[in-house]
Amino acid sequence: MTKKGIVLVNLGSPDSTEVKDVRRYLDEFLMDERVIDKPYILRALLVKGIIVPFRAPKSAAAYKSIWWKEGSPLIVLSKQLQDAVQKNFDMPVEIAMRYGNPSPKVAYDKLLQQVPDLEEVIMLPLYPHYAMSSYETAVLYMKEVHKKYNYRFKLTTIEPYYKNTDYINALAESIKPYLQQDFDKILFSYHGVPERHIYKGDITKQHCLKVSDCCHVDSPAHNQCYRHQTFITTELVAAKLALPREKFEQTFQSRLGRDPWLTPYTAKRLEELPAEGVKKLLVACPAFVSDCLETLEEIAEEGKEIFLHAGGESFTMIPCLNTHPFWVNAVVKWIKEYAVETIDV
Structure with missing residues (x-):
């Protein structure tokens, strides 16, 4: 069987509720051309000159109101899903964020540390629906990083599952x-x-x-x-x-x-x-x-x-799916299906 790894890809979160970290996160997020799809100069003027300076303090306060002692809820829950999925596989499972940390490179490198002769990574975007500002930008970014660092393993993407x-x-x-x-x-x-x-x-x-x-x-x-x-x-x-x-x-x-x-x-x-x-x-x-x-x-x-x-x-x-047993089982099932489908015979 091909040597495989798994990456669960989510949106991302600031590293902390400090204004400087929220500002850095918002800048990366809003400067994405698939989020604010304006010409670069106009986008930079809007984001760096207007939106981020005014929004960062308010967003920092909002994050503080929902932050958990373990950290960002989205990151904590993504790690919990990672752990729940990992229990079902010998293949390593990592998480990556489109914005912020852990980055795609960190996820890829962790997989390589565990499987030095890695041949394929199965990527599951944690976005059920296709949108240029979520699923599309996450997938393309993962591919860009894959190409930039000349990783030799194959990258396989699980498609949107909105009606699965x-x-x-x-x-x-x-x-x-x-x-x-x-x-x-x-x-x-x-x-x-x-x-x-x-x-x-x-x-x-x-x-x-x-x-x-x-x-x-x-x-x-x-x-x-x-x-x-x-x-x-x-x-x-x-x-x-x-x-x-x-x-x-x-x-x-x-x-x-x-x-x-x-x-x-x-x-x-x-x-x-x-x-x-x-x-x-x-x-x-x-x-x-x-x-x-x-x-x-x-x-x-x-x-x-x-x-x-x-x-x-x-x-x-009603809480999101998070680590609901039916959701974990669905993720595990899809990965197994893709792993079997892409085995080299």
């Missing part, structure tokens, strides 16, 4: 216990992206956000359409849980800047729902497999405050 039965089952199982409590609605809140990202990702250049009900009209564009893929995830999970249509809806969070982003906006709906009779709310965030700033602070803290201030009575954020 194992992922859907894991999501449904993680949500199911919360449906036992009295609730009026469950809100599926996904990380938002600018509409221009959807246009750019449309390989046909004539389908996404142009055709009526485009996300439910068959098209090759769906292979890279984040909006379509999130709708499919929501529909499959709702069907798995036998949720009546009036019991759930989908929104998008984390808007940055003034450009049009995918709607409806989570914050706006949280403010509107109580007046519509939704007093007891559950919120799930399927775009994230690990709890992080966007779930623990933006939803569980800010979102809850918005909803209750608007007249809501109870607000429950």
Whole structure:
């Protein structure tokens, strides 16, 4: 059997809640051309001259509100997933972050330390849906580092799994216990992206956000359409849980800047729902497999405050998959399938 290793790739986190570390992280994150897809000079002026100087102190305070004694929740949870997956393999398992630490090079080098004659690395991006600002940038960055340092091992990437039965089952199982409590609605809140990202990702250049009900009209564009893929995830999970249509809806969070982003906006709906009779709310965030700033602070803290201030009575954020047994089993299954498929015979 080919000598293999595994890398789980997540978004990343500042090294600490100090403003200098948050500033460094935000600079790396927002200067990514697939996050803020503006010409370099304009992007640098926006990020280094306006966004980061004003945002870093606020983001540092936000991180402090959710930071664990072990460190960044996203990093801690990624390591816990790494440990849970490792128990199922003789192959070494490492984690890498698109931004911050541990870097792809650190992950690759650790694998080589354990398997000096490494022939293949199976990479699992911890992003269920394809978006240029998440899955795409992470995969391409891992490939760039692989090429830059002339690693000899092959790099194999697991594709987005937004409609994979194992992922859907894991999501449904993680949500199911919360449906036992009295609730009026469950809100599926996904990380938002600018509409221009959807246009750019449309390989046909004539389908996404142009055709009526485009996300439910068959098209090759769906292979890279984040909006379509999130709708499919929501529909499959709702069907798995036998949720009546009036019991759930989908929104998008984390808007940055003034450009049009995918709607409806989570914050706006949280403010509107109580007046519509939704007093007891559950919120799930399927775009994230690990709890992080966007779930623990933006939803569980800010979102809850918005909803209750608007007249809501109870607000429950359902944790991300993290190390849920069904999720760990799904990851292990996929890696085994890829490991078998790529064995040289």
